[in-house]
Amino acid sequence: MISVALLGNPNTGKTSLFNALTRSYEYVGNWAGVTVEKKVGVLLDKKGELVDLPGVYSLSPLSRDEAVTSEYLLQTAPDVVLNVVDASQIERNLHLTLQLADYGRPLVVALNMTDVAEGRGVQIDPAELARQLGAAVIPVVARTEKGCRELLREIARTGERTVPVRTAYAAPLEEAIAELEARIPADAGPGRWLALQFLEGNEAVVQRLRKVLPAAWLDAFFRSTEAAVLARTECRDLQQYIRQQRSDRIANILSACCRRVSSSSSTFSEKLDAIVTHKWLGIPIFLLFMFLTFKLTFDWFGTPISDRLDALLSGPVSDGLQRLLQQLGAADFIQAVILNGIVAGVGGVLVFVPQIFMLFLIISFIEDSGYMARIATVMDKLMEGAGLNGKTFIPMIIGFGCNVPGIMAARTIEQPRERLLTILLTPLMSCSARLSVYSLFVGVFFQSHKAIIVLSLYVLGVVVALTLAKLFSCTLARGEETIFVVELPPYRFPQWKTLARSTWEKGKGFVRKAGTFIFGGSVLIWLLSYTGFRGWNVPIDHSFMRSIGDLIAPLLQPLGFGNWQAGAALITGFLAKEVVVSTMGIIYATSGDAGLQQALGTYFSPLQAYSFMVFILLYVPCLATVGVIRKETNSAKWTWFSVGYALIVAYLLSILIYRIGLLLGFH
Amino acid sequence: MAFNIVVGLLIFGYAGWTLVRYIRKTRQGKCAACSLSETCQTGCSSVGPIKRQTDSR
């Protein structure tokens, strides 16, 4: 097995290519920074292992996801470097290619998006480019898997590979590189590349070299080299000088292999941008888009299907199962755990699958169409006011699907302070698990205004997040100014296949969770409501569940939902928010009340239900999210903080909404 | 009777196993319950914070 590292600029289709070459399915999208960690897959021909790395513009990291890539190159020496080059942006892409050529491992260039480039009037001669670079160049269209077989064949040709042509730099720099290279021990890595990256200010490399060479000498060497080079040019610093030298070589390469027929920019993107990033209409259009999302999810598609599922489950399925169990001679205990525990708990969550897939479909659409970066732009002014930048809104949108990948996506944010704030605030984004709770409650209490009520909860989450961001950035996390640079990729209409895969991959997690963890949780919760201090099969009012719920019910009284059922559901809901639905299903099934929906109507008023939903939205991140916060912040203090502040904010806001609602005459 | 015992053991055994696995995974800080966790073969690679000079000039 050979190891192949997949590198390239952000949003050039690395992950699409990875999926095509390994037949796996990884997360793809149309914005810069989809991949934030390295992923390994086995090549289709089983001859090698492919490592998908986060996209980088150069090898000097500015953000955490880029650091993953730099660290990888420092720690491992892959047998082949596979560089994806976006043909429509070839000039910028070649800067990375030249740095990879200096790395000294055999290089294979996958020339992607040649179709887009040709549409823009750019024609590239792959054979000539290959000659110039000293590397194999294979044109591919990653999205349609065109050229992938040729690429695999090229990667497999291990024996006859040559080292790519290195860039020769002007005199004082070239001498300095040679001097430093001679001092770097052979086992530290490719000397010339390390020397160059050091002079370019690559922090990961600086740290590495400090381990093998005296720091003081390195600093002095850097300063004297910079002075010697800058004396002869007008450049601001060494970094700019090296970049300029590369630009010169790129200009030479392109003049030999690239032909520009005409330069016409894509007018479709421009026209669409005139609308969606319109001066005044940008944010309203985003809100309208979200509103349509919930209309689709609740009114048009999701809920009608889910109601039918619910009717099927509580009618024929339950009855049939009960008859079957009786015929098999199952004990009452077994019948109870299956019907009141598993069917009520797992089934209660599964009926919301239609809504959740609908939401995931729309999130996938946002990701794949190129709208994501536009939302970031439109939101930037608002986010700046809160001490963040527009790019931090991207993790938050992903958080609408599931908070866990949302928090991971915060790795693309350059400033540590903004990244921390984004990690802490992403849990306030209403995730798909919470959607199942809303679905249940709006179905009972807000029949005619489902979409608008749910939209209000999502907006509330964002508003609370921005308000807290402002508060935290003035108090806890002061410091560096915020920066905002985002590239706006051209729009493209997502392929149905990609959209379907992407939706399924996200939704699958939800279904799997229902089959594993929610199942386990439901059985446990049923057991707690079946047993009590007096033994087995006690009435629900004497069960352990009741005792647990009673513990915190008094605390919840001011919020409007002081019943023990709500208290018990909130405690178990910490494990995962869907469990709130399971718990309620089980409690009401065990207590023998009519249906869950009718039972809810007797325990909650509409205003209390809204207050409860607000509390569910904010109260604590679920267990999995807490785990990721711990991992990504690497700090127990911030992890506890994220749980604590959420609880306080949820409590205060629920009281406020309930009391104001009462004053306004709602009930 | 045998049926009851088998089914009971199956249900409670499976439920216990899923709970233990979930809690353990989350404890490890691995991306449990993440919708990507199935296809993600390496888990989250950990990298140290980036130290950088504020301005090289």
Added chain:
Amino acid sequence: MMPLTQLQRGSRGKVTDMASVSFMVRRRLSDLGVTEGSIVSVRKMLPFGGPCTIESNGQWIAIRRKEAQAVRVLAL
């Protein structure tokens, strides 16, 4: 020479000086191929001093107004 923001909408300019742009933004812009000597044009400005969209080499980038003001260009 004038700030990028004063460039007429749709017309092109050549970047002459980026020294007063903040370090991180300058790095990112140079990653995206916008450095001294690049040809850029301003495409859009959002209200209330919001970000502006610039185009360079067929590629669209959004940056803050403040940073765009620090980029000096020569109208072409």
